[in-house]
Amino acid sequence: MADLRVTLAGVEFKNPVIPASGTYGYGREYECLYPLSRLGGISVKGTTLHERTGNIPPRIAETPMGMLNSVGLQNGGAEKFLSCELPNLVTKDTRIIANIAGSTVEECAELAAMLEGSAVDMIELNISCPNVKQGGAAFGTDCNVAGAVTRAVRDACSKPLMVKLSPNVTSITDIARSVEASGADAVSLINTLLGMRIDIKTRRPVLHNNVGGLSGPAVFPVAVRMVWQTANAVKIPVCGMGGISTAEDAVEMMMAGASAIQVGAAIFRDPYAPVRIIDGINEWCDRNGVKSVSEIVGTVRPW
């Protein structure tokens, strides 16, 4: 039994596996399979200041070893999260990461301020949602804007702050350095790659939003590359995600430089994926004489 504890932005997680925001709701749908206390933490459904109904369907398209989504941050708003979801979540003995998204810098700051006194362990500032008109990716593709929104949230809230980055940029390391300089305690990456599918029978995009975010094993190599580049560009820890579906993928991502990892689309294929990955990491550590999983973080030796 290896020591699976990892520390991210000063917060200790019992293991490095965290269901990614938007793929796990608030955990309610998976509790009937295993206790949420098995998880290192949960990054909850992206929360906005006010309720959002989300995008018009269809919102899902399958792709080779992946999928597109354009849910559009459908959620009940911050008040509802704090009153209806958080009280239940805090009883689950796992770390709670509040994923927040705003359409303006002020909104992001206001959201963060609302969480200041709450029981959430960490804030994940989403500056990379590809499926919303304002804010979203617009924040994540410009160094100055990314820095400004990070600074505003940093000043509005003292919780550990992780910023979720977009892969749809020329240099993710520039964005990472900019949010680090603006007070981020960690970065998480990658959010989805912007993609599109067309139904050749109807000649309409499969997604009503026309484009959507690509996730799943298909994007894993891009995620590993960006995590490796970013971990070598900033001093703050990196939470790696993007196509992880097995314990071996998780180990690979950690060797690339991720202090913890998030599992997303893989959960749709296998609802047990997070716990299978946790058990698999433990077995891999034991087989390979790794006493503590944190030892492997960033241990890849480039040629």
Added chain:
Amino acid sequence: MADLRVTLAGVEFKNPVIPASGTYGYGREYECLYPLSRLGGISVKGTTLHERTGNIPPRIAETPMGMLNSVGLQNGGAEKFLSCELPNLVTKDTRIIANIAGSTVEECAELAAMLEGSAVDMIELNISCPNVKQGGAAFGTDCNVAGAVTRAVRDACSKPLMVKLSPNVTSITDIARSVEASGADAVSLINTLLGMRIDIKTRRPVLHNNVGGLSGPAVFPVAVRMVWQTANAVKIPVCGMGGISTAEDAVEMMMAGASAIQVGAAIFRDPYAPVRIIDGINEWCDRNGVKSVSEIVGTVRPW
């Protein structure tokens, strides 16, 4: 039997299917399966001014529904292409696209000048190779540099000029507009996405180059999105590529806005892929009452 002819940068192709540069050599390896005259054209192996030995192996890594490569433009140089390959290629009754890459703007211009008097039908200027130190992607990720190198090649050679764009950018439409303004007659996209895999046993990157270019069905949704965005941003035609492996993929890419398409990694899995796609497009057109395949270009109706 539908009319499969398409026109790209003023050049007519007998059909819209072109094996992509670097995946088909100069066609010699596939002639034993079918005559090269079946093909709309061939984008030949990337050619540099001088011979290049390429990158140290391993150069290939498999990924979910895709692959990484870091060949590094191994080729015999322009002289050898003109003296040993082109004379043979011109006898094959298919369009010849010379794919060129240089480490400096001057080198690109010199290469283009060498082709001026040659029998090649079109030049594909590669400003997006992810696997070389100088030039390569560096040219393709900055609007001004992309414009400058395009202009230099445009001035050095009167052949129809297509510029091959990198997907590893924040806005591929900005790059496309810039090369259009600098005299490109067409753009081809997407080149490979930059990715990485790590062998968790050795803790070394699978590729000796550490990172490499991701291609295959995995990237298809990203390619369709970028082709759609670019076709709507420029007036010059777009040659679409990235993960096309079936006739339906080709039709989807053309509906997104591609006047012709390139087939790459799919050839590694099925060496007959180009001809199967040509036959499949023809059948699809007949089944759907499409008289001429060029009718479907850009016909997707966004929501």
Added chain:
Amino acid sequence: MYKQGLYPIIGKSASAKGIFDITVLCPEAAELAQAGQFAQLLAPSFFLRRPISICGIDKQKGTLRFVFEVRGSGTEELSHLNVGDNIDLIAPLGHGFTVTDGRAVCVGGGIGVPPMVGIAAEYGDRAAVISGFRSASAVILQDDLRAAGCETILCTDDGSAGIHGFVTTALEEYLQSNKTDIIYACGPMPMLKAVASIARKHSIRCEVSLEQRMACGVGACLGCAAVLEREGREVFAHVCKDGPVFDAKEVRFDG
């Protein structure tokens, strides 16, 4: 409450061209299942699961029956599974039909017929099932419905079997002469829309089973939105959790 696991296929047959009928031994899932719910079946070479409606539930035998159409390469791969193979499924999922103690009419169009078998069985001779198909060669499940004691009314578009015409005409006719407390329907959107308006006209309660592109299947990802109208405002419900069965009054049939 649902289960996920690998379960053996203990029965398989081809009902009609491109239609496959498999029975899976999954006692713990069958125990929980209700008519109108669905399962997420995994075609190993594809990333997302395929949502397939439950056609039959046998809690004694501990089996679930699925009758599905080969629509793409995913369902094609599923159709290659044989008796003895294990299938990876998540079931039961979603919100099923409301069972009343009155008389029911079940209206199914094409591959919308299978989910009608489960609910019709709950009613036995208190149910009439109106099934519509393109032609005689596409007709499925009529024997099963009769075996369940239901009255069966068969329609085909080309008249090659049963009544020559649409299910909606047959429904109108049936309602003239038969007291009906509830209508259940599954099939193409235009058919559901027509059935719903007929039900409204006769002020008969109507439940429809909807389809949508789906990812998680359990209500976590909010991918499979369906457009509903509640208190005059448009809301997005989710087919996998709030559905697949919805009160027809709430459904915006034109999306």
Added chain:
Amino acid sequence: MYKQGLYPIIGKSASAKGIFDITVLCPEAAELAQAGQFAQLLAPSFFLRRPISICGIDKQKGTLRFVFEVRGSGTEELSHLNVGDNIDLIAPLGHGFTVTDGRAVCVGGGIGVPPMVGIAAEYGDRAAVISGFRSASAVILQDDLRAAGCETILCTDDGSAGIHGFVTTALEEYLQSNKTDIIYACGPMPMLKAVASIARKHSIRCEVSLEQRMACGVGACLGCAAVLEREGREVFAHVCKDGPVFDAKEVRFDG
């Protein structure tokens, strides 16, 4: 000159733990095949093909035989194919062994033994085959080699079968007392390096079969580079076309 197609598997057996032995009926490919060449086998759920060396060629029966090890999920999927299934292969590929009319010694390590069977058969009683395995349970193909009339020298790392020791020691010993015109070798890089240096010492011609991560398999993509030394300068040859068989003198064994 090569062929691509779907061909039936007409024979299958498990030679040792994790080692599978399949025979494929592919007359037009078998007709062209030479000892030392390989095939690209497709595991349907994976994107790239798996390069597998040809173990046996029967031009009369029109078959190719492949003996491969399950190394990952791709070869695992290949191992699940059974007699009667079709396999998608491209063959024959690459440049095989040079056949002489002299006496040969074939040195194979582990899964490097299968390609030795084809070339040893060309020599029959003019060949000695030195095979090395971890232990008795991993030993394969010795009967086939004897059936081909070859002298077989078996070595295991743990002494549980044959000589307790490495193939290199056995090779040294064999060369003391036997005139040898050519040495063929396939196995782990360290073994190949050692065999090559022994051959050099005895100034015996030596050909080695190399492996590399491969994409097209036909020489188009230049992915499977191997580091050679020609006229003192480093050149990248390609395992799929220039190889897999190379003159040991040219190979840079430390990459």
